[in-house]
Amino acid sequence: MSPAATGTITYREACRQAIRDALLADPQAFLMGEDVGRYGGCYAVTKGLLDEFGEDRIRDTPLSESAFVGAGIGAALAGLHPIVEIMTVNFSLLALDQIVNNAATIPHMSGGQFAVPLVIRIATGGGRRVAAQHSHSLEGWYAHIPGLRVLAPAVVEDARYMLAAALADPNPVLIFEHVMLYNMEGALDPSVNAVDIARAKIRRAGSNVSLIAYGNGLIKALAAAELLSAEGIAAEVVDLRVLRPLDTATILASVAKTRRVVIVDEGWKSGSLSAEIGVRIAEEGFFDLDAPLRRVCGREVPMPYAAHLEDAALPQPADIAAAARGLVRPGRT
Amino acid sequence: MSAKIHLDRTHLHHLLRQMIRIRHFEMKCVELYQAQKIVGFLHLYDGEEAVSVGVIEALTPEDAIVGTYREHGQALARGIAMDRLMAEMMGKLEGCCRGRGGSMHIFDRAKRFYGGNAIVGGGLPLAVGVALADKRRGLNAVTACFFGDGAVDEGEFHESLNLASLWQLPVLFVCENNLYSMGMALERAEAETDVSRKAASYRIPAVVVDGMDVVAVEAAARRAVEQIRSGGGPQFLECRTYRFRAHSMYDAELYRTKQEVEAWRKKGPIARFRNWLQESGLIHQEEVQRIETEVDTEIAAAVAFAEAGTLEPVEELERFVTMEGVPP
Numbered sequence: 001m002s003p004a005a006t007g008t009i010t011y012r013e014a015c016r017q018a019i020r021d022a023l024l025a026d027p028q029a030f031l032m033g034e035d036v037g038r039y040g041g042c043y044a045v046t047k048g049l050l051d052e053f054g055e056d057r058i059r060d061t062p063l064s065e066s067a068f069v070g071a072g073i074g075a076a077l078a079g080l081h082p083i084v085e086i087m088t089v090n091f092s093l094l095a096l097d098q099i100v101n102n103a104a105t106i107p108h109m110s111g112g113q114f115a116v117p118l119v120i121r122i123a124t125g126g127g128r129r130v131a132a133q134h135s136h137s138l139e140g141w142y143a144h145i146p147g148l149r150v151l152a153p154a155v156v157e158d159a160r161y162m163l164a165a166a167l168a169d170p171n172p173v174l175i176f177e178h179v180m181l182y183n184m185e186g187a188l189d190p191s192v193n194a195v196d197i198a199r200a201k202i203r204r205a206g207s208n209v210s211l212i213a214y215g216n217g218l219i220k221a222l223a224a225a226e227l228l229s230a231e232g233i234a235a236e237v238v239d240l241r242v243l244r245p246l247d248t249a250t251i252l253a254s255v256a257k258t259r260r261v262v263i264v265d266e267g268w269k270s271g272s273l274s275a276e277i278g279v280r281i282a283e284e285g286f287f288d289l290d291a292p293l294r295r296v297c298g299r300e301v302p303m304p305y306a307a308h309l310e311d312a313a314l315p316q317p318a319d320i321a322a323a324a325r326g327l328v329r330p331g332r333t
Numbered sequence: 334m335s336a337k338i339h340l341d342r343t344h345l346h347h348l349l350r351q352m353i354r355i356r357h358f359e360m361k362c363v364e365l366y367q368a369q370k371i372v373g374f375l376h377l378y379d380g381e382e383a384v385s386v387g388v389i390e391a392l393t394p395e396d397a398i399v400g401t402y403r404e405h406g407q408a409l410a411r412g413i414a415m416d417r418l419m420a421e422m423m424g425k426l427e428g429c430c431r432g433r434g435g436s437m438h439i440f441d442r443a444k445r446f447y448g449g450n451a452i453v454g455g456g457l458p459l460a461v462g463v464a465l466a467d468k469r470r471g472l473n474a475v476t477a478c479f480f481g482d483g484a485v486d487e488g489e490f491h492e493s494l495n496l497a498s499l500w501q502l503p504v505l506f507v508c509e510n511n512l513y514s515m516g517m518a519l520e521r522a523e524a525e526t527d528v529s530r531k532a533a534s535y536r537i538p539a540v541v542v543d544g545m546d547v548v549a550v551e552a553a554a555r556r557a558v559e560q561i562r563s564g565g566g567p568q569f570l571e572c573r574t575y576r577f578r579a580h581s582m583y584d585a586e587l588y589r590t591k592q593e594v595e596a597w598r599k600k601g602p603i604a605r606f607r608n609w610l611q612e613s614g615l616i617h618q619e620e621v622q623r624i625e626t627e628v629d630t631e632i633a634a635a636v637a638f639a640e641a642g643t644l645e646p647v648e649e650l651e652r653f654v655t656m657e658g659v660p661p
Contacts, residue, residue: 030469056469062499067458067492074462077447078397080469082462097489101452102459110440110448111431112653113660146654170656 012182014159015045015121019083022167023053026081029167032059032068033085033121042087043123043182069095069120073103073172076118081167089124089138089176103172104147115170119163125178125216125266126314132302135310137215137266139176140273143244149173150243151197154218156186158241161195169197176243178215197242200250206236209324210254212277213264214240217315221264224320233328243273251277252285259290260327264315269297291327296320338390338552345615348390348547350624352382352603354631355406358415361632362405362422362436366582370640371422375436378406380545380577383602384509385410387550388477388570391558394445397467397476399460401509402437402451403576407479413441415631416638425642432645433653442660453514454487456480457506461493464502464567475561477505483514485528494535494567501566505557506532508569509544511576516588532569544572545602577601 009017022029031046037060040047050058061068065086072082086092092099103116126135143150149171153159159177166173203218204225213221218239225235238254240246255261261281265274274295281293299313338344359379365371378385381403389398389410400407408418413429421428422436429441430449438449447463450456460478467474484490485508497504508528512519520526532539538560542553550572557568575597579586586594610616 059500062492062495064492064496066489067461067496070455070458070489070493071462071465071496074399074447074459074464075466075469076462077459078463078466078470080466097452097455098458101455102450106440106448107656108653109430109434109438110442110653111429111433112656113430113440113442114447115656115659117659149655170659 008185008187009156009160010182011156011159011184011186012043012045014156014188015177016047016049018160018163019046020049020052022083022163023049023057025164026167028079029081029083030057030059031083031085032061032072034061034063034087036060036085041085043179045182046085065091065094066098070098070102072118072120073098073116076116077106077114082118083163083167084118084120086120086122088134089122090133090136092122092138099142099148099172100145104145107171108147116172117167117170118172119166119175120172121175121177123179124176125180126298126303126310127180127216129305129307129310131305135303137298139174139243140265140267142174143273143276145244147171148244149197151175152214152241152243153177154181154215154239154241155203156184157188157192158195160188161193162197165195165197173197176215180216181219184219198247200241200247201239202236202250202254203239204235204237206234207258208234208328209260209262210236210238210258211262211264211320211324212238212240212251212254214243215266217264217266220315220317221320223317224324227317227321228324231325233324235324246277246280248280248284251281252288255281255285256288259288260324261289262294262296262320262323262327264296264320266298266314268300269295270300272297291330294323294327296323338548338555340548342615345610346620346624348386348551349603349606349610349616349621350628351386351410352547352606353624354415354628355382355386355409356603357625357628357632358409359405361636365423365636371436372424373435374402374581376403376581377576377578378403380597380601381509381511381574382406383547383550383606384507384544384572384574385479387547388505388507388554390551391554392475392477395472395474397445397447397463397474399447399456399463399476399478400439400449401456401479401481402449403481404439404449404479405436408439408441408446411441411444411446413439413444413446416635419635420639420642423639423642424644425639426645427638427642454480454484454489457484457489457493460504461497461502464497464504465500468502473562475503475505475558477507479507479509481514482508482510482512482519482528483517483522485531486514486522491531494532494537497567498535498537503561504567505554505561506537506567506569508571509574510571511574513576513580513589515580516584518588529569529571532571537567537569539569539571541571541573544574545600545605547602547606575600
C-alpha cells in the first residue's frame, strides 16, 4: 500500500480496492481466510479492511482450509457471496475436495437447482525463495475442472476489476494472484471501470511470433518481446487472463497472424495448461503454423530454495526470447 | 415448533408411517436394483430409520438439511416427493435432480435439502456455510447435518465442529453411528470410540441417544433444536444405530457376524416402536395394516411415475455445468 508513483497503483492496492468495492457494493459479500483480518493478509492485501467492515465481514479463520472453503461453498449455496482467500496455492490442496467435489459438481449434479456464486482468491507462483511448499503454479490443475472459472490477473487493471466480474458470475471463480506481482506498479485508465472475464487480450501486437502467457509469465513474455524487438523480431504477446474456459479464438487469431507460437507457463510441462493450449492450436490452427510449437515451462523439479536454482527452474525472458528466435530465425540461435 | 414431543396417537402413527415409508421404499429399490432399473451404488438405510425420522420431526420447513450418501431416509422424512425420488433413482428426467445425481446425490432446493453428499465428511463444511449464511441473513433457522461414524475419522469433521463452535453457528450435527464405516469397525478406526466426547472437546453440547428409538431421537432433537434457536450455538447428537444390510449392494459382509446382525435386528426401530404402540393400546393391528397398505400404494404410484418418466436428452448433457444465473 505504499503510495505509488503519480497516476500508478500497485497490484496489491488494486486487489485491496477491488475487495473494498465489492464489500461496499454488495451486503451479501464477505471475506474469509487465514489472517485476512487482524494480520492484514499475509501479502498485506486486506490491510485496513477489518477496521472498516468489522469481524462479521472480514472473517479470520483457523488453519482449516477444507472447512472454510467448504463453508464458503455452503454460504454461496444459501445465498451469500463469499470471497475466500487461500494463502498460497499449495495450501489450496487441503481444500481440493471441497473445490472439486462440491463447488464444481453441485450445480450440474443437482440438475441446476443450485448455483455456487463463490470467489476464491489464491496466491500462486514462484520467485520468492520460499521453496517447494509455497512456490508452485498449480492453477493448471484447476483449469482442468469443468464447472470452475479460473482467472489470472497479470496487470493492475485486471487485479482491480476482475473481482467484481467474478462476484457477478453465478459460478465458482478462482482468481490466481501471482506473488511476484503484488509490488508491481501500473497505471489505471480512468475511463475503465470494468473488465470482462471471458477473453484473452493482446498486450503487445506483433507479426513474427506469438508469445502466449499469463500471470508473471506475461511480465516475462513482455520482457522477452522487448529483447526480441531490439533484434528486429516483432513478437505478439497474448495474455490468457482466463485459464478456464480458454479463449481459443483469440489464441488462434494470433497464431493465424504470426504463424509461430511460444507458450509460456510457470507450471510443469507434463500434463500442463501449456500442453492443452498447444494441442488446441494443433487441432484447430495446424495449417496456420510455419514452425513447430514451442513451450517454455517451469523445470520439472520441486521448487528449490537457493536463488540461482529457483531462477533456473522458472521460465526467464532470455529463455522465452531464445525459443522465439529459434522459430523466427532457425539455425541462428 | 415446540420443544416438547406430542405423544398423541396422530403423531405416533405419523412416526410409524414415516419409518415404514422409508423401509418399504428401499425394499422396492432392492427389487428394482435386481431388475437393473436402479444401477450404480445403492446404500440402504435399513435399521436406521428412526434417526432421520426423529430428527427431521424437530425441524421446520425453513430449516436446512445436509445429508449423506445413505440419504433415502433423510430425503423421505424431509418430505421430498417419493415419486420424484424414485424417478431420480431410476435416472429419469422427472427425478429431483433430472437423473444426474442418483441414489447418492439427492438435492431439493424447495425443501432446503443440500445433498446427498458422497464424500464422507464433505458435507460438514457445507453445513457450516449454510448455517453461517442463515445466521448472517437473520433467519432463525437450524441446519441439520447428517453424517456417519466414518466421517468422524476425517479432518473435515474436526475442522467443521471447531468452526461451528467458534462462530456459534446454528448447526445440529447428527452422527448416525452405525458402528461401521463401510467394513471398518469403529473400534478399529478410532482411538477414542466415544464420538460424543470428540464433540464435547470442541465445546459443543453433545447427547448420546438410542438411535433405534424414534421417540427418544425426536425428543433429543427437539431439545437440541430449541437450544440452537435460542442462540446457543451448535449442538451434537450421536444416534447409536445399526445398518441391518450390507454397506452397498456389492458388500459380502466379511467384517461382521450374522449373529451380530440378528441381535441388532431384534432391536429394530420399526418392530420395536410398532410393538410398543400395540402393547400400549396406541395402535391396532388393522391400523398398522392400513398404514402399510397406504404406503405400498404410494410406492406403487412412485414406481409407475418413475417407469413412465423420460430420459434427459443427451443434448442437455453439458447444461448446468456452468449456471446462467442463481436460481430464484
